[in-house]
Amino acid sequence: MGNGLVKDIWVLSKRSVLTTLRSPFSFIPNLLISTFFLLVYDSGLSGISQLPAFDGANYLAFILPVSVVSAAIGGAGGAGQGIVKDIENGFFSRLLLTPASRLSIVLGPIIAGMLQLFVQTILILIVAFLMGLEVATGFLGVLVVLLLAVGWGLAFAGYSAGIALKTKNAQAAQAGTLIFFPLIFLSTTFVPYELIESSWLKVAATINPTTYIFESMRTVLIDGWKFWGIAKGIIAIMIACAITITFAALSAKKAVSRG
Template sequence: MSSPSAESTVGGRTAGNTFAGDVWVNFKRWNLKAVRNPFVLVVSLAQPFIFLVLFTEVFGNVAGGAVSRGLPGVDYTTFLVPAIAIQVALASAVTSGIGLVNDIENGMFEKVLVSPMNRTAVFVGKTAAEVFRIAVQIAIILGLGVLLGAELATGVVGAAGIIAVGIVFSMWFIAFSNVLAVLTRDQESTIIGANLLQLPLLFLSSAFLPLAALPGWIQTFARLNPVTYGVDAARAIMVDEDVMTVLDVTAFDGALNTIVPAVAALVGLGVAFGAVAVSLLSRASSSDVR
């Protein structure tokens, strides 16, 4: 790999980064762009935060009963915080595709393609920056949730676990928003396409109420909805109990009966969507004329 020729000089210059170097260069660029756009950062946090406050205030009393029937001793704020964490991951993942469309529109996509950077490293760096932002945002939501009275049964380790679940969950939606971006190559279509899905996905899942309290058709849909698995895994860590109702797994211990199958489902989904996104991205950046 690192034969002398890898450091070959062209035009008298040392040229060529390592794979990790290329990842880092792109990671830095996308973080810089995120910081330059505090508006996007704030908006993707604001809506989930508003949900958190409004839902607990408006539905807290009503929903609290439904929650405590299934999970005795758990209040609605504690029930809701993991769902909001997943909502943040969902809202933030959309910006991945939007960033790609913007790059295609302002020519940076092509500029990167003519550079000697490794193309896989380019996308890994960009995605890493987005995942990093999701982690920070979930951490903020967890902090706010605790301030609002939510109880995190598993403490700091649990918080890290919820962030990890959020990241695993975000993969399929990051991939999905990139697929939209490559297919539409249009900023507005990507935003609308991804945002339109967000609310139905959230409401038709176990996010805001226990599934037992919802109509049968929603329960059926929720079983197929990735949000259910993300929320259930995060919630299992939050309350340290087996909260999953769509699958009945008993092979593990307590909360793991939710976490293991949910994370497995999310990983599978992430790989499936990721494969589609990777193949579309490599077609979009390939030099083959189609």
């Protein structure tokens, strides 16, 4: 009786996906807001791309990463929400009472969250293309943007799942995601680094990992294959994932252990 780890993960991820699809309001608002960002910022601010610091870049390509990252955060937050819901309705305990691998019980909602944000990112990219997006690195570049979004989402998913498993409280998990929201704006959100006036925001943007994600995506979308520009974001993702996934694993270990 029982399964291998892979089948456990497969079965439980499938169920988490189904659960997500059954409550469309868990992801539709997030998707709408992210698309809204894209439309409004592009329509309202695209004039500033005339400034020399933009180097003739298309503002749509410049602002697209903001929309993608905000969707990723919302999507990844879903992983934590899913776990909290399971704990609250007793389903988490029911799973713990089965021979299912402990890892798969925690990984199921996280994988579903990743899939959710993968699909969201594709939808946003489609909207961007409909708005006239041109990508310097072509199709491969779009894939890189997608992977960066998923990678950054995974870092958030680890964080939100960690909070969920630690607090077992829906409000706390929600609030935990909110802390990351300002990070989108304390960065090179609307203009390049050189155009940021206030020194505190410059400092914030420098230490904010989101800045490097934006930079990576913008490099691919606007500048072309420039190694260092792309690598910065990947390094930021790796560091963030190492921290948040360790946090999630430790919280998970505590939550599934028999204290």
